[in-house]
Amino acid sequence: MLRTKILQFLPAVLLAVTGLGVAALGSSYQVGSLTAMGPGFMPVALGVCLVLLGIALFAGELRIAPKTELGFPLRPVLWVGGGILAWAMLIDVLGFFPASIVQLLFSSFALPQEGWRSVLILALGMTLAAYILFVTLLGVPVPAFGS
Amino acid sequence: MDALLNLGMGFQHALTPEALLICLFGVTLGTFVGVLPGIGALTTISLCLPLTFHLDPLLGMIMLAGIFYGGQYGSSITSILLNVAGSAPSAVTCLDGYQMTRQGRAGVALFVTTIASFIGGSFAIVLMIFFAPVLADVAVSFSAADYFSIMLLALVTASTLAVGSPLKGLCMVVLGLILGLVGTDINSGQFRYTFGIATLADGISLVALAMGLFGVGEILTNLVSGVLPQLENTRVTLRSMIPSRLDMKQFWMSCTRGTLLGSFVGMLPGTGPTIASFMAYALEKKIAKDPSRFGHGAIEGVTAPEAANNASVQAAFIPTMTLGIPGDAIMAVMIGGLLIHGITPGPQLINENPELFWGVVASFWIGNIMLLVLNLPLIGVWVKILSIPYKLLFPAVLLLISIGVYSVNNSSFDVLLTFVFGMFGFWFNRHGFPSAPLLLGFVLGPMLEENFRRALLLAEGNLGTFIEHRVSFAFLVITLLVMLAAVMTSKIFAFGNSKMESA
Structure with a gap:
């Protein structure tokens, strides 16, 4: 109350x-x-x-009478927020690949997942695609690994 | 005739191979993200903003605008087939559109939606061709006081007419204005609220703010709302799209009403497609002979809001391009795109950058015709896209957000800001505070302060100057009326709620 x-x-x-x-x-x-x-x-x-x-x-x-509490959905907020935070922290230190893979892994777990394997494969694939699109084609200046 | 000559010149710029390609890219991408629930036009436009830095300003605007109106077409597909609003303006289309799908009339619903969208959009473009230059001519003589009052109206309308509590909307506008203060004051060079962080001297990044509030916010809202409905086995054939004679009879009148209403609403500062489509639906229900048909697959409940929302999207470019005052959050981001190119939208835009203004207008026609092709014969492709599982989609979108925000200034601090705004926006949304007024306040803030200062400097500190200028006075009166109307309607809503609770 x-x-x-x-x-x-x-x-x-x-x-x-x-x-x-x-x-x-x-x-x-x-x-x-x-x-x-x-x-x-x-x-x-x-x-x-x-x-x-x-x-x-x-x-x-x-x-107004107090409304019934909405409840704070901790799981999606933590994983989604944590993923962005991790990317921001890692990008200048470890580079594009580690930061992006970590973010994708984090955010995947905002919803129940069937297994580690498919999540990992997906993260690797998406990171590679994003690297080709943004760094190779569009020229965003960020190293693949390292600072 | 001048307008037609200018339009011809616009077509010369909009019909180059690059412009056509960019326009096709914009409307296709817009439809794509419009169809996908959980990523909207605003998020996409913010994501693509950094891309436009490398483009010619005209091409950049063609692309961003294409995403905007393409998104309106796309999101209605999702509303009709899935009963999920691809974006906020299409929420009312769900009511009768999805019912039509359940009655096996999805094809007809999609057909009339596309045609209504096209008619609504086209009418507003014609309006823009003839009305925008006139408005720009008048606006040249507007004083700083006039501008201040018009912006005030935009802010008050956007915050109080939005769905929900007017008070909460006003809080978000003021918060947005405050966020707009961060950075270097242009008159004195004073750093404000930078807390010793060098990056903040240039102000908060618009893309970081928009992505946090809308991109991250939309995804969290979807994740929290639970499992997204799955597409039933719907096949939409061209043959199933042919409407009956009765359908067409109901179509024309409702489409005309929706178009006129949407064009009017779109031109007002501070009102966007969401308000236009809700008003159009309410109007149709009010004047219908048999209002009980609504909610059970009434065709007018689909055509009028869709015509209205596309008309308002195109008409919203009138105040944006001629006064430099964006009508809603999406327009605010687009103005940001122009400002980056050193182009300040305002009354001089049509004369100083005629190829930009008329090129964009011409591209609207081209884009709308492309959308007609994309939406009718190629509807099957979009239905397929609807079956992409959200589980795969949202991590990818979140990664795009990180990279997109980073790429604007190559700054990881901006990504950090996105995180902060995302969490903040989501929490406030859950308490009923809308995000759009905040973004509008953020963009208008610096302009508002500048005009307020200038007006009072010229009037030697006399606040009466806002009443003495006729245009300013008129807009202040309208602002007051809007506030009054907001208070009245919210009282009625509050009364209705308490009655429901006690019952």
């Missing part, structure tokens, strides 16, 4: 806090006046807007 309540209000609180942060940082740039706006004017104005919207959202949620 408490968890559901927290989740219900979390977006509103998060937005208001973000707005506050944006406005605070923005005020460290030169704000200026209406006639001659500095680089800080819009940031502060937009930050304040977001705080107000967050408060309005919060007030709106108060009037």
Whole structure:
């Protein structure tokens, strides 16, 4: 129950806090006046807007009964997210092939798979195809292996 | 007659072998990704954006636009055969289109959809030919205050008329505007929100943001929603496409209504094909003699939304090309493509780059005719593509996203950003926050700030300047009306929901 309540209000609180942060940082740039706006004017104005919207959202949620929790689908999010993260981390260090194979393996496991063999073969095949398309044909400058 | 002469010049540029090939590539790719559930036109256009850096701007635009309207054709195939929306605008086509398939009338549904799409698209192109130059002439005299108010309307419309809570839409717009601030302020050179990261001095990469919010988001949504429905053994023959006389009678009127509605909606800043097709469906249901036919395979429920959505897609190019104000998220990405080439869309575009403007318009005709061929005789190919298992498809798309984002700036930091935006967007979507307004806010943000600053600088800080300029005043009034309408309808929806819950 408490968890559901927290989740219900979390977006509103998060937005208001973000707005506050944006406005605070923005005020460290030169704000200026209406006639001659500095680089800080819009940031502060937009930050304040977001705080107000967050408060309005919060007030709106108060009037709605908490919805039954959606539940967070951990499995697909972890594997899909992890795959992209792995590619971003590995590309500059190990190169195209290791990064791409790791990402494909990761994302394949977002859905139930029958076995390692088919997944591995698929990952190798797709990586090779992607390498030929992007690096060989389109000239994206990235080494196959290594940095 | 000027328009026709110019159009002729456009055809000269659009009929070169390269342009034809690029156009064919664009519409085929668009249909392909439109047919596939789980990868949309927006993701594909963002993926192809880096490719256009190496192309002539005209060829780049022909390709991106082809993907956009090709995608509309393709996604209706999926709606009709699978009851799955290939993309958001086709969601309403499922309602009656899939029912027609179940009644064994898939062929007729596909045929009328294609023809309606073609008519809707063609009408909007004619409108563009005659109306865009006029609008551009008027727009030359628009002041900074006017631009500010038009953009404000676009942002408010996009966020409040979207399906769901207007308040949540507004939050996303403001968040998008804030993300648009990141980078170097053009007036003072001040770094804003860069946190000492050198890459951020140029701002957040549009492709990274769009791919995270839409590419990764779409895939996660599909994975979470469970197993995708499998195609039943459907064979669509050319013979089965022939509509009956009664079908044709219902077809013409609904197609005309859909076309007019879609063209109008498409021209407004901030409204896209999704709103157009939903409105067209609602209109048909309202004026039908027997509304109970809808949802049970009514042919008007397929033709009107499809005509409307294709008309709006083409008409959306009018404000995009003449004012430089994108109507929806996809248009925002396309403007990004033009800006990279150093072309700023605006009233001067037609005069300064006539071959670009008229070449693109001419390519619309060519592309729509290609789509007619792709969709009618070659329908069997697309039905086959629908049987590619999603299990194989999505890892490949995710890899394409990583490589695509990386290739824009050769930056792994951008891929990291895609990860962050992907997770963030998915979580917010699950709480009912839409992504499209955020992207629109992101693209319009810098323009909005620039015009706001300039307007107030000229008026010496007097906020009344936004009311004193007539055009600006008119748009502010419309903005207010839109907000009012959004509040009213959301109240009605809220009331309806609470009644349902208590019942």
